[in-house]
Amino acid sequence: MTQYSQIIRDGLWHNNPGFVQLLGLCPLLAVTGTLVNGLGLGIATTLILITSNITVSLIRNIVPNEIRLPVFVLVIASFVTAVEMMLKAFYYDLYLSLGIFIPLIVTNCAVIGRAEAFASKEPVDRAFLDGLMMGLGFTFALTMLGALRELLGYGTLFAQASLMFGQSAEWMTITVFEDYRGFLLAVLPPGAFFGLGLLIAFKNAIDKRSSL
Amino acid sequence: MLIKKMAQTAALLTLFAVLGGGLVAFSFEATHQRIEANKRAALLCTLNELIPFHYYDNDLFTDIREVQDEALLGTEEIVVIYRARKEGKPVAAVFNTLAPDGYNGKIHLLVGINYKGILMGVRVITHKETPGLGDGIELRRSDWILGFNGRSLINPDKGGWQVKRDGGDFDQLTGATITPRAIVKAVHKTLLFFQQYHEEVFAVDAQALEK
Numbered sequence: 354m355t356q357y358s359q360i361i362r363d364g365l366w367h368n369n370p371g372f373v374q375l376l377g378l379c380p381l382l383a384v385t386g387t388l389v390n391g392l393g394l395g396i397a398t399t400l401i402l403i404t405s406n407i408t409v410s411l412i413r414n415i416v417p418n419e420i421r422l423p424v425f426v427l428v429i430a431s432f433v434t435a436v437e438m439m440l441k442a443f444y445y446d447l448y449l450s451l452g453i454f455i456p457l458i459v460t461n462c463a464v465i466g467r468a469e470a471f472a473s474k475e476p477v478d479r480a481f482l483d484g485l486m487m488g489l490g491f492t493f494a495l496t497m498l499g500a501l502r503e504l505l506g507y508g509t510l511f512a513q514a515s516l517m518f519g520q521s522a523e524w525m526t527i528t529v530f531e532d533y534r535g536f537l538l539a540v541l542p543p544g545a546f547f548g549l550g551l552l553i554a555f556k557n558a559i560d561k562r563s564s565l
Numbered sequence: 566m567l568i569k570k571m572a573q574t575a576a577l578l579t580l581f582a583v584l585g586g587g588l589v590a591f592s593f594e595a596t597h598q599r600i601e602a603n604k605r606a607a608l609l610c611t612l613n614e615l616i617p618f619h620y621y622d623n624d625l626f627t628d629i630r631e632v633q634d635e636a637l638l639g640t641e642e643i644v645v646i647y648r649a650r651k652e653g654k655p656v657a658a659v660f661n662t663l664a665p666d667g668y669n670g671k672i673h674l675l676v677g678i679n680y681k682g683i684l685m686g687v688r689v690i691t692h693k694e695t696p697g698l699g700d701g702i703e704l705r706r707s708d709w710i711l712g713f714n715g716r717s718l719i720n721p722d723k724g725g726w727q728v729k730r731d732g733g734d735f736d737q738l739t740g741a742t743i744t745p746r747a748i749v750k751a752v753h754k755t756l757l758f759f760q761q762y763h764e765e766v767f768a769v770d771a772q773a774l775e776k
Binding site: 415417419423424428430431432435441442443445446537541 | 570573574577578581582584585586588589591592593595596597599600603604607695698
């Protein structure tokens with residue numbers, strides 16, 4: 354069994370799904386135009402990771418090896434569909450801005466990757482913690498990339514926070530550069546590749562320094 | 566032995582399919598009314614930006630008419646018209662139409678026209694235009710779309726219903742001409758349709774109430 358502390362360190366940093374495993378790149382690159390979008394998709398993915406990890410761990414002893422993958426896919430697809438409906442019902446504006454990327458969580462390799470590589474072999478408490486930590490790690494990656502692109506692209510942070518936190522959250526929007534003319538490349542998909550590359554390089558630089 | 570194992574495995578897989586399907590069905594039952602309400606609220610909110618709610622007293626969602634006229638409206642898709650009335654008299658109509666030739670595909674629009682044929686406003690509902698360039702057509706990004714308020718077929722006249730680059734009256738957006746061009750064209754077509762079928766647009770008949 355894996356140690357709790359190792360699960361936490363792996364999920365958040367050493368084996369971060371966004372920065373190290375490079376899984377789930379499709380949503381990572383597509384929705385991170387703004388910080389709030391990144392945060393929203395990150396939270397939705399975390400919910401899916403936790404529920405799918407718990408379920409997979411619970412059924413790991415009764416599901417024969419041959420039908421393991423189809424069952425995992427079924428579990429994940431049903432949970433994602435349920436979460437999508439919840440989001441539509443309770444956070445409609447956020448749903449509109451995340452659009453088609455919620456159903457795409459089904460195809461996020463990070464989710465099935467954790468089910469297969471971790472939850473199908475470990476007890477429920479550890480599977481839960483792994484789902485939570487991997488989710489938080491992914492959210493961290495999405496949020497950092499969203500913040501970087503929003504700052505460069507629009508010169509703001511937390512724009513449209515009201516989509517997620519309601520009208521009272523308008524104050525959260527920070528205009529970092531007044532009269533900023535915008536930087537289109539950061540907003541467009543190629544900017545996501547550049548941004549992710551920079552963040553990965555930055556993370557590696559930190560790792561290198563701390564290992565010296 | 567092998568047959569038995571296969572049957573067991575198949576049964577287990579079926580069980581999970583049923584459980585998964587059940588979860589989805591349950592969430593649908595629990596949320597679909599709220600989702601429908603959200604959709605209507607969002608649409609009504611936009612409709613009310615075009616026709617303030619004190620201008621009419623009917624239910625916009627039931628007083629609709631669906632038309633299809635590729636030659637005039639420029640799209641083969643069905644266009645829904647929401648009719649606003651006050652005490653039974655027609656006040657305005659909102660066309661849920663689309664501009665088929667945006668830079669990146671279709672741009673769905675709401676075009677509000679009052680009974681006299683003057684634009685009460687235009688809003689973009691969905692589009693796939695380039696972020697940072699073409700998305701200036703969204704009201705939350707720029708007020709370009711407000712340039713349609715108060716316009717009509719005589720303001721400007723025919724030649725003016727183009728973007729400035731083509732010699733017309735309407736601004737283009739910095740770095741984006743195709744997007745505004747498509748919208749100006751679609752709004753103009755809607756106005757022409759409204760002029761030609763003025764009576765039919767507001768007609769209360771059996772066909773109009775069919776969904």
